[in-house]
Amino acid sequence: MKSASSNKKLADSIVRYLGYPPDVAVDGNLLHRIERAVQEVEELSVFHYLHAHFTEPMPFMFANPAYMEHLSGADGYLLCATTLGAQVDRHLKRLQLTDMTNAVVFDAAASAYLEQRADEFERKLPYEHMGFRFCPGYGGTSLEDSREIALRLRAERIGITFLDSGLMVPLKSMMGIVKIGGRESRKSCADCVVRQGCTFRAHGTKCYA
Numbered sequence: 001m002k003s004a005s006s007n008k009k010l011a012d013s014i015v016r017y018l019g020y021p022p023d024v025a026v027d028g029n030l031l032h033r034i035e036r037a038v039q040e041v042e043e044l045s046v047f048h049y050l051h052a053h054f055t056e057p058m059p060f061m062f063a064n065p066a067y068m069e070h071l072s073g074a075d076g077y078l079l080c081a082t083t084l085g086a087q088v089d090r091h092l093k094r095l096q097l098t099d100m101t102n103a104v105v106f107d108a109a110a111s112a113y114l115e116q117r118a119d120e121f122e123r124k125l126p127y128e129h130m131g132f133r134f135c136p137g138y139g140g141t142s143l144e145d146s147r148e149i150a151l152r153l154r155a156e157r158i159g160i161t162f163l164d165s166g167l168m169v170p171l172k173s174m175m176g177i178v179k180i181g182g183r184e185s186r187k188s189c190a191d192c193v194v195r196q197g198c199t200f201r202a203h204g205t206k207c208y209a
Contacts, residue, residue: 006116007038009116010038010112010113010116011031011034011035011038013112013115013116014034014037014038014105014108014109014112015034016112017108017111017112018030018104018105018108030105033101033102033105034105034109036102037102037105037106037108037109037110038109038113040091040106040109041084041088041106041109041110041113042113044084044085044087044088044091045084045085045087045088045110045113045172046084046085046087047082047083047084047085047114047117047121048082048083048085048158048159049080049081049082049117049118049121049158050080050081050082050153050154050155050157050158051078051079051080051081051125051153051178052078052079052152052153053076053077053078053180054076054077054078054079055075055076055077057071058079058148058152060145060148063142064139064140064141064142066134066138066139066140066141067134067141067177069139070131070134070139070177070179071177071179071182072182073181073182074131074179074180074181074182075180075181075182076180076181077177077178077179077180078125078127078130078177078178078180079149079152079153079175079176079177080118080122080133080149080153080175080176080177080178081149081150081153081155081158081160081173081174081175081176082114082117082118082121082158082173082174082176083114083158083159083160083170083172083173083174084110084113084114084117084170084172084173085159085170085172086159086169086170088110088170088171088172089169089170089171089172091106092106092107092110092171110172111172114172114173114174115174118133118174118176119133122178127180128180128181129180129181129182130178130179130180131178131179131180131182132178132179133174133176133177133178134176134177134178134179135174135175135176135177136149136175143166144166145175146162146166146168146175147162147166149175149176149177150162150168150175155173155175160173
């Protein structure tokens, strides 16, 4: 069972994913939808996480300075792949055909839940001074780099594949790079590829905790 603080953090993340500014109160109806969506995600998801430790940068990392900046001073790094599985995608598609409001909430809940589960998993890994999970797309990096990470990890072992468009399947999947050692690194709006038009920043908040 998750703690009350963990549940609140997840709910707050879902509200941020839904684009609510910090000064707007969330009504009881939406909170009820969020609670139901989280329950559905927990019941349907099959969480998987792959990781491997490396000490030398991958060739694709030299194409964008954001990767090397993220890994500056590191002793090594992890490549990681994580997913909630196909059942979550199937349920989202059903909702999109029958109940668009709940589909939007469920989509946000699944994204926030995947982030939380990945964070929890990483905190249990036997490495000291781990940085945040830097995903392709951050800092102007290419989303196509997710394919490079997936190839290295053989992410198909946990059911992750790619469409010709580059979209990951299952949709609620994520690739990342986690710095190990060196100076402390934290998530920052400066690293984000959509920072210029970000609605969170426009309202004086951010999309991460």
